Amino acid sequence: MGFYENHVLPLIMDVALAGLKEDRQELISQASGNVLEIGMGNGVNLPFYTDLTNRIVGLEPCAAVVTKAKRKLHDWAEDGTLQLEKESYDLVVGGGEQLQFEDNSFDTIIASLVFCSIPDSATAAREALRVLKPGGKLLFFEHVRSPDQRMNRVQSFVNPFWKIFACGCSLTCDTETVFAEAGFKYNTITKFRNSKMSPPFAAWMIKGQATKPI
Ligand SMILES: C[S@@+](CC[C@H](N)C(=O)[O-])C[C@H]1O[C@@H](n2cnc3c(N)ncnc32)[C@H](O)[C@@H]1O
Numbered sequence: 001m002g003f004y005e006n007h008v009l010p011l012i013m014d015v016a017l018a019g020l021k022e023d024r025q026e027l028i029s030q031a032s033g034n035v036l037e038i039g040m041g042n043g044v045n046l047p048f049y050t051d052l053t054n055r056i057v058g059l060e061p062c063a064a065v066v067t068k069a070k071r072k073l074h075d076w077a078e079d080g081t082l083q084l085e086k087e088s089y090d091l092v093v094g095g096g097e098q099l100q101f102e103d104n105s106f107d108t109i110i111a112s113l114v115f116c117s118i119p120d121s122a123t124a125a126r127e128a129l130r131v132l133k134p135g136g137k138l139l140f141f142e143h144v145r146s147p148d149q150r151m152n153r154v155q156s157f158v159n160p161f162w163k164i165f166a167c168g169c170s171l172t173c174d175t176e177t178v179f180a181e182a183g184f185k186y187n188t189i190t191k192f193r194n195s196k197m198s199p200p201f202a203a204w205m206i207k208g209q210a211t212k213p214i
Contacts, residue, residue, distance in 0.1 A: 005167050006064035010042050017044070017113070019196035024048055024112065027141045027207065031056075033107025036131060038096045038124070039114030043069030046089060047081045053108070056088055061095040096124030101131045111140040115175045117168050125182035134214040138184055143197060145172040146204040154201050162202075176206050184210035 028048035037045060040058035042065055049056050060066045069091050077086035094100055096118045109128050118124045128138060146152045155171040162171055176189065189208035197203040 006062060009167055010065060010068065013041065014044070016198055019198075020194075023141060023194070023196070023207070027112060027139050028110065030137075030139055030209065031108040031110060033136075034105065035108045035110060036099075036101065036106045036128075037110040037112070038128065039112075039117060040069060040091070040110075041065060041114075043072045043091065045110065045112055046073055047076055047083065049088075050083050053084065053088070055090065056084075057101075057106075058089060058091040059094045059096070059099070060091070061093065063093045066091050066093050096121075096127060098123075099127045099131050103130050104133045105131050107133055107136045109136070109138045111138060111142060111175075113141065113143060115140075115142050115178060116144075116170050116173050117166075119168060121173065121175065121178050122181065125178050125184070129182050129184060129212055132212045134212050136212050137187075138179065138210045138212075139208075140175070140179070140210070141205065141207045142173070142175045143171070143194075143202050143205050144175050144191075146193075146201075147191065148204075151201065151204070158201055171202055179210055183213070185213055186210045 024045050025048045028045050029050055031049060032052040033054055035053050035056045037058045040060050043058060058069060073086060073089055076082045097120045109132050115121045145155055159171045163169065187209045189206055191206050194203050194205045
């Protein structure tokens with residue numbers, strides 16, 4: 001991982017995604033029990049976990065970004081930003097395609113703006129299903145390809161350049177299908193254009209909840 005990926009892109013993300021606080025709060029407040037957050041980045045969601053949760057594992061493939069998230073966690077624990085004790089969090093290096101956890105070990109999995117960046121998203125979705133307990137929930141908030149044909153063409157055109165700028169993030173993912181094909185069953189799914197997401201060609205989103213069938 002290079003300087004750009006480790007240090008510059010996380011800063012750009014912080015600015016570009018700064019308007020999403022309420023969306024994040026809404027998503028994370030539904031988490032309960034033992035939680036796995038895949039691709040947590042520099043930990044932006046960590047302050048939103050509530051006392052419905054026991055243990056939160058934050059996973060991120062980039063070691064330098066995990067170090068940053070740990071620093072933030074420490075600061076947030078000091079200034080009272082966290083709702084939970086610092087000891088409730090376990091921030092570790094790892095990728096979504098090969099999860100280092102046993103089958104059926106989490107009650108909730110969080111996918112927040114991450115499946116667009118996972119090179120083999122189908123394998124990562126199957127891994128998420130494997131480590132989730134039967135009846136456990138996948139809470140997702142993901143940007144996806146637009147249902148609008150014109151915007152879809154713009155996304156396809158911009159995508160090769162965007163992938164370089166955003167370190168592999170794709171604008172044209174069909175994450176709804178990826179989750180369904182892995183075996184998740186949707187309880188709720190909302191498809192919408194999020195005016196708080198920028199740039200506009202990255203603003204098409206899905207959010208909701210799916211479960212692992214019992
Ligand atoms: C757009 S950032 C989102 C960060 C954070 N989840 C959020 O809500 O802001 C995408 C994240 O996916 C991570 N990522 C990239 N490849 C991954 C993989 N194979 N498995 C898990 N996470 C990955 C990146 O390192 C980055 O932190």
